[in-house]
Amino acid sequence: MSSRPISSVREVLESIAGSVKTTVEDLTGETGAQATDTKPKAQKDVRAAAEDGTLAAKLKDPTFLKETNDWLKAADPKDPAQRADMVKVLKALDRSNDAARKKVFELTFDSKIDSSTTRKYVPRMTGKKPNQTQAKNSDGSPAYNEIFDKAAALDPAALDAMTDVMAQLPTRHMPKRWNFTGQDADDNTRGSYDDRSDGADLAFSLKDSAKGFAQEYASNCLPGDPLAKAKAFDVIIRHECGHKASTEGDFEGLTKSPGGGKWVEHGTIEDVLKALAPHYDKLVEKAQEKGIPAEPAIRAAILDPDNGYDAAMIAAALKIQDATRLDHPLLQMLGQGGVKGYQCGSTPVAIEGRMYIVGGPDARWFSFEKSAWDKRVSLYQYATPNEWFAEFYATANNGDAKLREEAKKRYPDAWKWLNDRNCIVVG
Numbered sequence: 120m121s122s123r124p125i126s127s128v129r130e131v132l133e134s135i136a137g138s139v140k141t142t143v144e145d146l147t148g149e150t151g152a153q154a155t156d157t158k159p160k161a162q163k164d165v166r167a168a169a170e171d172g173t174l175a176a177k178l179k180d181p182t183f184l185k186e187t188n189d190w191l192k193a194a195d196p197k198d199p200a201q202r203a204d205m206v207k208v209l210k211a212l213d214r215s216n217d218a219a220r221k222k223v224f225e226l227t228f229d230s231k232i233d234s235s236t237t238r239k240y241v242p243r244m245t246g247k248k249p250n251q252t253q254a255k256n257s258d259g260s261p262a263y264n265e266i267f268d269k270a271a272a273l274d275p276a277a278l279d280a281m282t283d284v285m286a287q288l289p290t291r292h293m294p295k296r297w298n299f300t301g302q303d304a305d306d307n308t309r310g311s312y313d314d315r316s317d318g319a320d321l322a323f324s325l326k327d328s329a330k331g332f333a334q335e336y337a338s339n340c341l342p343g344d345p346l347a348k349a350k351a352f353d354v355i356i357r358h359e360c361g362h363k364a365s366t367e368g369d370f371e372g373l374t375k376s377p378g379g380g381k382w383v384e385h386g387t388i389e390d391v392l393k394a395l396a397p398h399y400d401k402l403v404e405k406a407q408e409k410g411i412p413a414e415p416a417i418r419a420a421i422l423d424p425d426n427g428y429d430a431a432m433i434a435a436a437l438k439i440q441d442a443t444r445l446d447h448p449l450l451q452m453l454g455q456g457g458v459k460g461y462q463c464g465s466t467p468v469a470i471e472g473r474m475y476i477v478g479g480p481d482a483r484w485f486s487f488e489k490s491a492w493d494k495r496v497s498l499y500q501y502a503t504p505n506e507w508f509a510e511f512y513a514t515a516n517n518g519d520a521k522l523r524e525e526a527k528k529r530y531p532d533a534w535k536w537l538n539d540r541n542c543i544v545v546g
């Protein structure tokens with residue numbers, strides 16, 4: 120879920136000290152803590168009202184609201200105890216008060232949020248009324264018109280669901296900006312993170328929102344993968360925060376290590392052929408008959424993207440009658456990694472124990488250990504090293520304890536790496 124390049128690790132200016140600084144009563148609750156209770160009065164009032172179930176009603180009182188607002192502006196969301204009370208205000212505010220909720224969200228998570236556009240789809244009709252039918256695209260699928268509804272309100276249910284997820288993660292793992300886009304074409308949520316702007320885009324489904332974000336993450340998984348039955352909206356928010364978390368340390372040190380898949384970035388397909396030279400030489404030898412076609416012609420036909428790394432297509436381009444002369448695991452691997460990418464199915468081809476794929480916005484070739492892929496949390500984990508980290512973070516810091524355990528069990532060294540860097544933040 121990222122359009123971010125494999126790029127620099129930014130310095131993180133936020134201190135983690137704030138997240139562990141707390142007072143006794145914050146940890147133990149109110150009981151017996153009166154003597155050391157130094158919380159502002161407004162915060163105490165919020166907590167008391169939340170406990171007796173009157174916070175929503177009290178926030179309608181202008182004096183209470185003003186005192187709460189003044190406290191919120193001065194509050195430190197890096198302090199978990201203060202943030203927990205800020206979340207209580209956010210959840211208790213009138214759901215129709217879009218502007219107030221947006222403002223409190225931004226203070227609570229130290230992260231801007233905009234909902235500039237809602238993308239809606241309406242069936243494109245053909246024929247004359249009353250006998251209209253939905254038009255079809257050239258591939259036979261139903262056709263829609265896209266409508267952009269500028270400056271849409273934040274979807275109240277989406278903001279609530281997002282709040283519940285983000286309240287579990289520290290402020291330092293929040294992108295500095297979120298752009299929310301609702302769409303009503305399908306049930307899917309998509310996201311991306313750009314480390315240059317430190318911003319995340321989240322395109323969520325209004326249909327899924329209406330159903331309480333029940334859509335599963337299955338399309339990025341094989342059946343049985345730990346994240347397959349997790350809720351997509353929830354996973355993707357954690358995933359984007361995982362991208363932010365990756366900027367805190369040398370995550371590529373992790374993904375290059377045996378505990379993180381032993382990733383190698385090759386670059387172009389020519390770089391892959393170089394790395395696998397003995398296999399390439401065998402493929403050429405098998406394809407040739409008395410030195411024909413010449414190696415440069417074979418190379419050109421393999422590299423021609425129009426041939427899709429397909430043995431029959433390449434044979435036809437080279438005028439080789441018997442296409443089985445091009446049957447070779449290297450070509451199968453190129454077709455798998457170059458065409459299907461991380462959606463490689465359940466029985467992927469590996470060469471010398473490694474799988475190769477094209478991934479990321481710049482379509483670079485990567486490889487990693489098949490034995491690590493076998494332990495995956497999702498297929499998408501093996502899209503790029505960046506995605507590996509974000510998917511692992513979303514699993515190791517999932518709301519579901521069973522998923523957190525799976526992450527630790529499957530990749531114990533990576534779990535320890537995160538834990539050593541204070542990046543295991545849930546559970």
Ligand SMILES: [Zn+2]
Pocket residue numbers: 120121122311312358362505506509
């Ligand atoms: Zn991503």
